[in-house]
Amino acid sequence: MPTIPSSRPRVLSGMRPTGKLHLGNYMGALANWVKLQQDYECYFFIADWHALTTDYADTSKVMDNIEEVALDFLGAGLDPENSVLFLQSKVLEHSKLHLLFSMITPVSWLERVPTYKEQQENITGKDLSTYGFLGYPLLQSADILIYQPQFVPVGQDQVVHVELTREIARRFNQFYKLDGREVLPEPQVLLTPSPKLPGTDGRKMSKSYGNTIQLTDTEAEVRQKLKTMVTDPARIRRSDPGDPDKCPVGDLHKLFSTPEKLVEVYTGCRSAGIGCIQCKGWAADSLVQILAPIQERRSRYTAAQAVEIIEAGSVRAQRRAAQTMREIDAAMQMPIG
Ligand code: TRP
Ligand code: SF4
DSSP states (O other): OOOOOOOSOEEEEEEOOOSSOBHHHIIIIIHHHHHHTTTSEEEEEEOHHHHHHHHTTOOTTHHHHHHHHHHHHHHHTOOTTTSEEEEGGGOTHHHHHHHHHHHHOOHHHHHTOHHHHHHHHHSOSSOOOSHHHHTHHHHHHHHHHTTOOSEEEEOGGGHHHHHHHHHHHHHHHHHOOBTTBOSSOOOEEEEOOOOOOBOTTSSBOOGGGTOOOBTTOOHHHHHHHHHTOOOOTTOOSTTSOOOGGGOHHHHHHHHHSOHHHHHHHHHHHHTTOSOHHHHHHHHHHHHHHHHHHHHHHHTTSOHHHHHHHHHHHHHHHHHHHHHHHHHHHHHTTOOOO
8 A cells, every 4th residue: 555645744643552442542632633634644553662661561461452442543533544553563663763862862851751750659569660661752752753743642741752852853953964954853742632531430531540431331331330420529419409510420511412411411400400310311321422433433343454454554654664764864874774
């Protein structure tokens, strides 16, 4: 399959294969990626090497997780005809560029990336004093710059990594030029708005909290999860009025329900005219409507087919990455290839 020539600005983004994706992953990334496909030349990938930076001691789930994320990409509506969907470990140029960057990157730049210390403190039970974990954002810089994209669509939590990427590009361009020209343009963040999406316990939806609604959850599972969801703590009895703005179920309505339904929720809750059980039923209805088309698309593929699609995408990605790598090798006056 030839690389589709394109004059659209290029974007690149990736996701670690953490297993089946949930509504938080969808709202915070995938739904935005799906929209970008119309106006940008898109490269989206599964960052399986990045999974190793924290999970190197137990790699038994990586393969399964890649399959699930590949299926979720397709289910969410990423279109392999239009976007390049690929797997990081199939494009060796990422690792070569990471190595070359490691030659020019002061260790102090990596030590002061705020996520480094934060994560080391937050993730207990894993020894994260490794070289690979320190280098996580440098590998990310290589992931990005090997495609020379104009934009990197990410959430607020990844902005510092794109900032580092820009610094790395600048440093590279200072040392090495190709016929006087800069090889690595500094990419810009395309900030993904991340709406407040609570999990069933009212905290931010996150796999590590075990409070997620997965894209593959059946209607019965969605309804069951909603039943156990926390509500406005002030609403103790059915006769107590509540406030949807102080209720995680209210937050779900704001994201997923129609304006008409939202009016019913606000008036019903504030006047104690509806009960939480009924209100949760409505929220479940809205979620089921969002999930149905995602699940329908997902069910069109077997895991093997999804992986095949990602492998075909990886061939296209590799071709593009090799093009940048030739420029990098030439600029560095190193053997090409
Ligand atoms: N670090 C990103 C995350 O945890 C995943 C990632 C890896 C990424 N490489 C990337 C995102 C390159 C954007 C571009 O979500
Ligand atoms: Fe929350 Fe709905 Fe109950 Fe109000 S009625 S507290 S919005 S679940």
